[in-house]
Amino acid sequence: MQSKMKESDPILEVKNLSASTDNLPILKGVSLTVYPGEIHAIMGRNGCGKSTLSKIIAGHPSYNITNGDIKFLGENINSLEPEERSQSGIFLGFQYPIEIPGVSNLEFLRVSTNARRKFLNKEELDTFDFEELVKEKLEIVKMDQAFLSRSVNQGFSGGEKKRNEILQMALLEPKIAILDETDSGLDIDALRIVASGIKRISNAQTGIILITHYQRLLDEIKPNYVHVMSDGQIIKTGESDLALELEKKGYEWTDNFIKET
């Protein structure tokens, strides 16, 4: 089954990536390849570089790539603007979704969706058509329409913010979604909603990277691969049972790998 998947071209190829911010090295040679239909989990202690990796893939301007490449659908995207990456199908679900006072969530979602649709040569949607589309997608995340008339993420609870991220993902239909601790701070019900949202969106053509600390999300969504990061490197890669072992033994267990290498 796996070898069959790999007959197609990878969606994302991160090759020997090193990056720094304010001259402080954060990533020290990360390599990661995601093929269509695959779900990857990245685990590791806080500060190991997981979030940085996701932000760099999305094009955050605060980080400098000092070495290596990021390829998306075969093209090097190192120098693309964040909006170009999004339009072409890279989605980053934020660990801490940002509040934008005064900007209506509905308008934000519409402009964002249209930017992606324009890239795909699909017709851009006016407010009425968009409301139809968004209503349909709201059901995936079990959100009320009242969310649309509020300012982007402003006054949203932690769980509402995360569901709003999944709603955006559902609207943008990305080729690859990187979800940075989307599960943290969620109660069991919200976690289920988020997990089922992710499942609804993943298919044989898309790739998903889940950055997480917890097994409970991985119980809902079984990853093909689990990577453990430490100090800006992927120190171990395994299949889904690696996460279970990690849960049992803790990160101290992985410290031994570093000593071994």
Next chain:
Amino acid sequence: MVNENLVKDVVKEPYKYGFVTDIETEKIEKGLNEDIIKLISQKKEEPRFLLDFRLKAFKKWQKMKEPDWAALGYKKIDYQDIIYYSAPKQKEKISSLDEVDPKLLETFDKLGIPLTEQKKLTNVAVDAVFDSVSIATTFREELAEHGVIFCSISEAVKNHADLIEKYLGTVVPASDNYFAALNSAVFSDGSFVYIPKGVTCPMDLSSYFRINSGDSGQFERTLIIAEESSSVSYLEGCTAPMFDTNTLHAAVVELIALDDASIKYSTVQNWYAGDEEGIGGIFNFVTKRGKCLGKRSKISWSQVETGSAITWKYPSCLLLGEESVGEFYSVALTNNLQQADTGTKMIHIGPKTKSTIVSKGISAGNSKNSYRGLVKMGTKAAGSRNYSQCDSMLIGDQASANTFPYIKSQQPNSEIEHEASTCRISEDQLFYLQSRGIEFEEAVSMMVSGFCRDVFNQLPMEFAAEADKLLALKLEGSVG
């Protein structure tokens, strides 16, 4: 840290209205003295009382000192180096628009204010003022059917002298401040509005002020009177060509609302702001004040201030009538080396009066943007309330924002509430929007217009769209 260069590019927008109309003008000599004032009055064929009003104001002005309390820095104005009257040469008496110089009509066409019968805006009556004179006023007959008077103030002096004599200077006395005194002495043209008892003005009224000449000042004077149970919405727009010298604009606007009357006064000010080095631009020293004379009367100011090198402007309300209402909604955007010191005064005199202040200041570049406001509760203002909200947004790290709220209460049975905040467009917010496919400049303009939404909601529909567009234009540019 937000990428400074990108932000600088985004807030750079060439001024669209900087052209000069090449037209023969009649100018009087530079300088200010009694003879000049007599000459202006004579040119306008004014009655004696008005000349006396001017001369008295001039005497007062000579004894006054230019105010220096505002958070503004500018080179001293030489009042003898200004031309106080400049008018395009045209026929003595113009009976219809067909006789207006086509160059003037073309100018207003270019500014998006067509005046001719075929092209004129359908839902709004316009009074077009070019330098010192009013060129044309549309929809006069239609308005007259409702008893509404809408004309230039010069015409009003001729045809409605009784109203002028009764109300001129009653809201802003000539001695009010240095610039008001100057205006009272030399004012040239402006608009006059009279809404009779019980009439709701059938359309929005609008004045468009155009400064064309580089060496003359513009000193317009506007007077709006709303009789009992009447209402009107008035809009004002302003532009000027790009000159490397500074042009003085010192206007006075007076509003009077009687029992149950309501006046809504909206401004989009887009005078030339000077270039990136701060060369040129309009010095805008304006006194605007409304008097809620009647019970339950209401005066609402909304302004979008985006132009001028210097803005010194505090549209205010004197709340005399019981249960009268004053409102001030303001967006002030400064960029490059622009300086704005703007705000309002809400003077609660009568009982159960109410005022609301919502001010949004946006500073970009090296600009300086200050809110200055006074809320005063007088001894008789029992049961009165004020709510003020003053928010500042900084773009880049060279701009500055200040808030100076003054509160004076002599009435224990009154409420004053003040909220203030300062925010900066953060890199994280920009990245969030960009990571959702929204281009950098659109992201900035979305956040700015979101920040201003409370104020835009108060503007008349078309004006709100225009204001939003104007801010977007000011913030548009080539992104790296």
